Amino acid sequence: MGRVHRLALLSISATVAVGLVACSSSPEESDSGAQSSEATAESVVVYSGRDEDLVDPLISRIGGNIEVDYSGNTNAQAAKILEEGDASPADVFYGQDAGALGALDEAGALAPLPQDILELVPEQYRGADGTWVATSARARVLAYNSDIVTASDLPTGIDGLLDPRWRGQIGYAPTNASFQAFVTALRVQRGEDGARQWLDGFLANEPVAFEGNGPLMTAVNDGQVATGLTNHYYWYPFKAENGDAAPIELHYFAPGDPGALVNVAGAGVLATSTNQEAAQDFVRELLSAESQAYFADETAEYPVIDGVTSSYDLPPLADLGASDIDLGQLASLEQTQALLTEVGMI
Amino acid sequence: MTHLHRGRPILAAAASIVALGALTPLVYLALRSFEGGVGKASTLLFRRRTLDLALRTAALTSAVAIACLILGVLAAWVVTRTDLPGRRFFAVALCAPLAIPSYVSGYVWIAEFPSLAGFFGAALVLSMSCFPLVMLPVAAAFAAADPGRAEVSRTLGRGALRTALTVELRHVTPSAAAGVLLASLYTISDFGAVALMRYDAFTLGIYSAYRGGLDRTAASILGLVLVLMALVLTLAERRTRRGATARIGSGSPRPAEPVELRRWTLPALLMVSALLATAVAVPILGLVRWLVRSFRFTIDWVDVIDTTLATLRYSALAALAVVILALPVALYAARSTSPVARAAELSTYIAHGLPGITVGLAVVFIGIRLLPSIYQTATLLVLAYVVLFLPLAVGSTRAAIHASPVVLEDVSRTLGNTRTRTDIRVTLPIAVPGIAAGGALVFLTVAKELPATLLLRPRGVDTLATELWSTTQVFKYGEAAPYAFALIIVSAVPTFVLDRAIRRRGERSIRKENL
Numbered sequence: 001m002g003r004v005h006r007l008a009l010l011s012i013s014a015t016v017a018v019g020l021v022a023c024s025s026s027p028e029e030s031d032s033g034a035q036s037s038e039a040t041a042e043s044v045v046v047y048s049g050r051d052e053d054l055v056d057p058l059i060s061r062i063g064g065n066i067e068v069d070y071s072g073n074t075n076a077q078a079a080k081i082l083e084e085g086d087a088s089p090a091d092v093f094y095g096q097d098a099g100a101l102g103a104l105d106e107a108g109a110l111a112p113l114p115q116d117i118l119e120l121v122p123e124q125y126r127g128a129d130g131t132w133v134a135t136s137a138r139a140r141v142l143a144y145n146s147d148i149v150t151a152s153d154l155p156t157g158i159d160g161l162l163d164p165r166w167r168g169q170i171g172y173a174p175t176n177a178s179f180q181a182f183v184t185a186l187r188v189q190r191g192e193d194g195a196r197q198w199l200d201g202f203l204a205n206e207p208v209a210f211e212g213n214g215p216l217m218t219a220v221n222d223g224q225v226a227t228g229l230t231n232h233y234y235w236y237p238f239k240a241e242n243g244d245a246a247p248i249e250l251h252y253f254a255p256g257d258p259g260a261l262v263n264v265a266g267a268g269v270l271a272t273s274t275n276q277e278a279a280q281d282f283v284r285e286l287l288s289a290e291s292q293a294y295f296a297d298e299t300a301e302y303p304v305i306d307g308v309t310s311s312y313d314l315p316p317l318a319d320l321g322a323s324d325i326d327l328g329q330l331a332s333l334e335q336t337q338a339l340l341t342e343v344g345m346i
Numbered sequence: 347m348t349h350l351h352r353g354r355p356i357l358a359a360a361a362s363i364v365a366l367g368a369l370t371p372l373v374y375l376a377l378r379s380f381e382g383g384v385g386k387a388s389t390l391l392f393r394r395r396t397l398d399l400a401l402r403t404a405a406l407t408s409a410v411a412i413a414c415l416i417l418g419v420l421a422a423w424v425v426t427r428t429d430l431p432g433r434r435f436f437a438v439a440l441c442a443p444l445a446i447p448s449y450v451s452g453y454v455w456i457a458e459f460p461s462l463a464g465f466f467g468a469a470l471v472l473s474m475s476c477f478p479l480v481m482l483p484v485a486a487a488f489a490a491a492d493p494g495r496a497e498v499s500r501t502l503g504r505g506a507l508r509t510a511l512t513v514e515l516r517h518v519t520p521s522a523a524a525g526v527l528l529a530s531l532y533t534i535s536d537f538g539a540v541a542l543m544r545y546d547a548f549t550l551g552i553y554s555a556y557r558g559g560l561d562r563t564a565a566s567i568l569g570l571v572l573v574l575m576a577l578v579l580t581l582a583e584r585r586t587r588r589g590a591t592a593r594i595g596s597g598s599p600r601p602a603e604p605v606e607l608r609r610w611t612l613p614a615l616l617m618v619s620a621l622l623a624t625a626v627a628v629p630i631l632g633l634v635r636w637l638v639r640s641f642r643f644t645i646d647w648v649d650v651i652d653t654t655l656a657t658l659r660y661s662a663l664a665a666l667a668v669v670i671l672a673l674p675v676a677l678y679a680a681r682s683t684s685p686v687a688r689a690a691e692l693s694t695y696i697a698h699g700l701p702g703i704t705v706g707l708a709v710v711f712i713g714i715r716l717l718p719s720i721y722q723t724a725t726l727l728v729l730a731y732v733v734l735f736l737p738l739a740v741g742s743t744r745a746a747i748h749a750s751p752v753v754l755e756d757v758s759r760t761l762g763n764t765r766t767r768t769d770i771r772v773t774l775p776i777a778v779p780g781i782a783a784g785g786a787l788v789f790l791t792v793a794k795e796l797p798a799t800l801l802l803r804p805r806g807v808d809t810l811a812t813e814l815w816s817t818t819q820v821f822k823y824g825e826a827a828p829y830a831f832a833l834i835i836v837s838a839v840p841t842f843v844l845d846r847a848i849r850r851r852g853e854r855s856i857r858k859e860n861l
Contacts, residue, residue, distance in 0.1 A: 052816040211541040346554035
């Protein structure tokens with residue numbers, strides 16, 4: 001047998017060996033289609049659009065037989081559920097914003113929740129048909145670089161961002177679900193034409209589009225742009241990572257302005273779930289005092305039940321928000337998409 | 347000389363089955379594109395934005411293709427055909443960029459040099475990610491080249507450089523074209539670089555459409571346009587193969603004498619060093635800064651090792667599956683001129699031009715309906731990798747087979763061996779460097795693949811790429827850095843195998859007992 005053969009065999013067997021060694025060393029994964037219904041009859045499968053680092057500690061705290069699928073952000077997860085159709089293994093959808101929950105609800109993918117769960121949260125934090133509840137809240141803000149601008153120069157509302165002085169100095173994340181929820185709020189408040197007008201004016205001011213809130217925060221902090229439209233709670237871990245010397249700060253728009261929208265993360269049970277009761281129990285757990293305290297203290301979000309305070313210095317939720325926006329109205333994501341596509345933002 | 351293999355039904359059937367499997371994303375795209383009616387589809391297709399995206403994507407792809415061609419061929423020639431000091435080190439080190447995800451290198455470049463944002467930044471990051479796609483197959487071709495012709499050329503009084511430019515370059519043209527095609531397809535399908543550099547290309551539009559909403563029609567329409575672009579690129583590459591010759595001469599291949607660089611040693615050293623610095627050192631230094639700047643720096647070693655093993659496993663399984671499934675297609679394409687052979691090869695390239703999220707969703711859609719028992723298992727994920735990365739092995743395997751002398755197969759057949767036996771005993775062994783190169787490329791590309799991995803991985807399994815994603819999502823760059831480093835270290839495994847395959851000096855003689 002020639003050396004050529006030996007080499008061929010050697011390289012192929014090396015590859016196989018690496019594969020087998022790696023295979024045998026990972027007991028955590030059974031490769032037998034483990035999510036077939038009888039094997040995991042009692043486990044709840046959660047499709048999370050929220051980050052693993054944020055959700056995992058919560059899951060450990062809740063305990064029980066819960067499997068979480070982190071396949072991407074909220075919209076990607078919702079798209080995956082729709083692509084899976086009737087055969088979806090998901091029991092619970094846990095998403096980052098009211099828009100995706102509303103869209104799943106409209107697609108008929110969510111089952112109604114029992115009254116006792118709905119009543120745990122104030123009325124404005126429930127889906128219109130009672131198919132989902134909010135689990136935590138967050139405010140839209142304008143992050144700014146305090147080395148470049150002073151707080152007193154910042155506008156009180158989004159119309160101030162159309163001023164030519166901000167040309168090329170505003171960062172935004174057009175594909176981000178929270179930004180799109182803000183545009184939906186804008187449409188709800190000002191109508192299609194009013195929203196289009198603001199978006200055109202905003203684009204004329206040459207804002208800088210970012211892939212997500214991470215790169216946006218970094219760019220504001222590094223002074224690539226002076227300001228950026230984002231969510232309040234990103235700022236806390238960012239400061240923790242980069243130290244207090246980081247020049248990035250937060251500015252809140254005046255209450256009632258579309259830019260002051262308070263959006264929510266929330267959960268719903270899938271209509272196709274064969275495990276409805278256990279799935280509902282999980283949603284209940286997300287609303288327990290312990291879980292709510294976790295959001296308040298770990299992710300710097302606002303709790304949605306009474307009597308939980310945050311270790312962070314958060315401005316009171318009551319002082320914020322576009323109070324005249326109903327979260328149920330944020331479901332019209334498709335029209336928002338169409339408008340953003342039309343003006344050329346996405 | 348064309349060599350017709352008439353009536354190879356088994357080979358044809360095997361190649362066709364693989365090709366049909368590779369086309370499954372097209373079925374999904376067509377379904378999704380037209381579910382809202384033809385009117386909606388054509389409105390979306392004939393938007394100004396579609397044209398803008400197409401032009402911007404074409405411009406970026408041209409720039410990256412040209413850069414990769416020049417850098418890849420030069421680097422390959424220097425590390426395989428010259429007496430450059432440290433050429434073996436460079437041969438291995440220059441493969442490392444393949445393992446650095448564009449979303450990592452893009453992030454580092456934009457953080458260090460914000461002014462790069464846009465076309466130039468995207469072109470730079472993608473060229474640095476992709477030139478090894480040209481370098482590897484070309485290096486394999488240089489290594490497998492019969493020095494006879496070059497020697498004749500030298501005897502006739504041509505200098506080493508002229509010989510390299512005329513004789514040797516002609517020999518590696520098919521490999522170079524195959525590599526440039528892969529680089530081009532990578533460019534039209536890559537999301538990380540264009541997203542971070544904020545260059546509005548097709549993939550950005552596709553991701554926006556998916557991520558922005560639940561309407562998958564717009565994203566699918568754009569996907570179909572990308573399929574068309576991939577088709578055009580693949581057909582263009584095919585034209586370059588015309589006039590490529592197969593070896594028919596007698597005489598067995600043997601290693602060529604390396605060219606002495608002499609006064610060109612320093613410039614050559616500077617060139618490969620500069621390439622290495624730009625493609626590998628900058629991202630690595632950026633990662634070191636992540637580590638140093640982070641206030642929350644913890645390394646969970648157990649998790650890093652577990653995740654690394656999972657990544658190795660998926661990459662190895664995918665490389666093996668892709669190499670095996672690519673064989674019938676490559677063999678058929680290299681040795682038959684039938685339309686079926688051409689169509690089969692072409693089919694394997696289509697999905698490679700699509701972004702991972704599109705292929706991922708297609709596999710979700712089709713997998714849960716047709717193969718529910720393997721949905722969300724490693725098996726389906728590996729199948730998705732096969733669909734995504736088949737061409738990485740098909741191209742280099744076909745080129746290697748093409749470059750092996752047909753006369754040996756003829757002798758083998760004359761001696762009474764069956765076609766299949768001839769394939770296994772004669773043709774494939776000669777093509778081993780090309781096959782190994784393909785396998786290594788798949789290994790490296792799978793290791794860093796993110797979107798399809800995220801969508802399809804079994805629950806509870808993390809790979810280095812998904813860990814990197816989930817940690818950077820929440821600004822834990824310090825925590826992310828070890829996973830990025832592990833990814834770069836993982837890349838050393840296949841490059842080592844590759845290096846061995848390319849440099850079997852004096853071991854490439856084909857012995858008579860094999861015939």
